[in-house]
Amino acid sequence: MSATDREHTHRxxxxxxxxxxxxxxxxxxxxxxxxxxxxxxxxxxxxVVAVLKSFVWPAFLVYQALGALAG
Known part of the structure; x- marks a missing residue:
């Protein structure tokens, strides 16, 4: 096996x-x-909306966290 083949195999x-x-x-x-x-x-x-909301739950989480920090 050549050096090029070994390099390719490693990568x-x-x-x-x-x-x-x-x-x-x-x-x-x-x-x-x-x-x-x-x-x-x-x-x-x-x-159906509940399923869609569950896909974007991190956005809700961040929004609520920032709202709580703001006051």
Whole structure:
């Protein structure tokens, strides 16, 4: 195997550093958000909106946090 082949093999076989658990926190936060919004909904349309809200829950979280900090 030539040096170029070894270089190519090394570049293609290295893996990125595994996550530190942030993905799991985000996942469970999304599930919790879906459950929260789902329980607050009463009709079909509101359940659809609940699913959409659960996708953007970090925006709600940051908005509320900044509102609390502001006063």
């Amino acid at each position: 293609t076989s290295t893996r990125s550093t595994p996550g530190t658990g942030g993905e799991a926190v985000y996942f469970f936060g999304g599930i919790g958000s879906l459950i929260f919004w789902w329980q607050a909904a009463s009709g079909f349309g509101e359940h």
